[in-house]
Amino acid sequence: MSQLKVNAIRHTGASSDAITLASDGKATYAATSGTSNFTISDGDLVIGTSGHGIDFSATANSSGANINELLDDYEEGTFTPTLSYWNGSSGVTYLAQEGEYTKIGNAVFFKFRVNLTSKGSSSGNNVIFEGFPFAASLSSVANPMFQFNAVAGMNLGSDSKNPWCQFNTSTKMVVYMFDYGGNGDYEDVLGNHIDDDAQFAVTGHYYT
Numbered sequence: 001m002s003q004l005k006v007n008a009i010r011h012t013g014a015s016s017d018a019i020t021l022a023s024d025g026k027a028t029y030a031a032t033s034g035t036s037n038f039t040i041s042d043g044d045l046v047i048g049t050s051g052h053g054i055d056f057s058a059t060a061n062s063s064g065a066n067i068n069e070l071l072d073d074y075e076e077g078t079f080t081p082t083l084s085y086w087n088g089s090s091g092v093t094y095l096a097q098e099g100e101y102t103k104i105g106n107a108v109f110f111k112f113r114v115n116l117t118s119k120g121s122s123s124g125n126n127v128i129f130e131g132f133p134f135a136a137s138l139s140s141v142a143n144p145m146f147q148f149n150a151v152a153g154m155n156l157g158s159d160s161k162n163p164w165c166q167f168n169t170s171t172k173m174v175v176y177m178f179d180y181g182g183n184g185d186y187e188d189v190l191g192n193h194i195d196d197d198a199q200f201a202v203t204g205h206y207y208t
Contacts, residue, residue: 047072075103079133081112083119083200085191086128086174091120095197101133103208108134111203116153119198122191127175128168129202135170136206146173146204153198154189163189167206 009019020028047053053072061067079099083092099112114129147164154163161177168174175189 071105073103073105075101077101077133079110079112080131081114081129082131083114083116084128084130085122085125086172087125089120089122089125089191091118092116093118093120097131099131099133103134106137106208107205108132108136108208109205111149111201113150113199113201115199116194116197118196119191119194125190127189127191127194129165129173129175129200130171132171132173134208136167137208138167138170139207144204144206146202148200148202150201151199153195154200155193155195161187165202 007021009021022028051072053070056069056071059069061069077100079101080097081099082097083094093116095115095117097112097114099110101108101110103109110132112129145164145166147162151163163175164178165173165175176186177189177193178186
């Protein structure tokens, strides 16, 4: 089979190479004017090695430290959320378990719903959600509270507390009841706070 071997390619009259080929066969494309674009007429731009992506370091930076301008991950998918209890559970059954996520860099945006047919046996432990697609960072700035979009079959008591949840480990999201309009008190949500046909819907985002 015939082979055409070149080190660089440039347009007639151009002052510099447009495509340079290294000895290992890898090609480097250089746009030499301010109006040049790299266009893929059909197909995808494939990042072949983990840890690489699109580098935005040519843009202006904020004054903060630890700046990272490499977009190195994007992913869309589904996951199966589960309702459990902090020290384990048995007998939990479901009418529906649905979860969707989008990961951009280290940020994970998610939405899920869990509809029960039986809450199982909890032994009085905290209600938790598990099954998330990525482990969560537990730093103070990366661990937000998630408020419920909808909830049914949950006994919130007589003091108008609202349900919310938060990652307490990188994989376990614990459910609480919080008094937003009062003195800020909160309490744990235990198995006796939910019914066998309880339904939950939550949206939010977290960081890996």
